[in-house]
Amino acid sequence: MWPWGHAATGYLLYAAYTRLRYDRPPDGPATLLLLFGTQLPDLIDKPLAWTLLVLPSGRSLGHSLLLLVPLVLIAAVVVRNRDTEWAIALAVGALSHAIVDVLPAALRGEFAYTTSLVWPLLPPPPYDEQGRTIIGQFLSLEPTPMLTFELVLALVAVAVWWRQGRPGIDTIRAVVVARDG
Ligand SMILES: [Zn+2]
Secondary structure (H helix, E strand, C coil), X not given: CCHHHHHHHHHHHHHHHHHHHHCCCCCHHHHHHHHHHHHHXXXXXXXXXXXXXXCCCCCCHHHCHHHHHHHHHHHHHHCCCCCHHHHHHHHHHHHHHHHHHHHHHHHHCCHHHHXXXXXXXXXXXXXXXXXXXXXXXXXXXXXXHHHHHHHHHHHHHHXXXXXXXXXXXXXXXXXXXXXXX
C-alpha cells in the first residue's frame, strides 16, 4: 500500500474509534501522531533496506509486531501522565500499517508474504527487492485497480477529516507560531 493509503486507513480507523468511544472527532496532536504512526514502518524499513542495505527487506524490522508492540507500550508509558490517546493514536497508525500490508496476501492464503509481522523469527517476505530505491518505487507508479482504490480511500479520508474540522492543522499552526515567537 502507498503512503496515502496507509494514512487514509489509519485516519478512518482512528476517527471511528474516537467517535465510538468519546463521540467526538480526533484531536490535533493525536491526529499528527496517528499520521506519523501510519508511515513509521516504511520510514524505518525502506531507507534501511533499500538505501543503506542493513535490513534484508523493505518489510522487516519496522513492519514487525516484535518491534511495534514494545514501541507502542514504551510510548504509552512515556505519555501516561499527559494523554493516553496519543499512544493509542500512534498504535492505531503503526499497527494498521503493518497489518494492512499483509492483508491481501493473507486473504489469498499466501502466508509466506505475511512473515514481516514476526520478523526476525521468520524470514522476510520473498519479494524481489534487488536494486529497489525509494524514488524508483514512486516512479514505477502504475494505474492499477489497487492504486485507484487507495486514491478513492484517500479522498474519502480527506473528506471526513475536512468535515471533522481538519484536526492537526491548528496544532501545526500553534507549533509554528510558538517557534517564530
Ligand atoms: Zn509498509
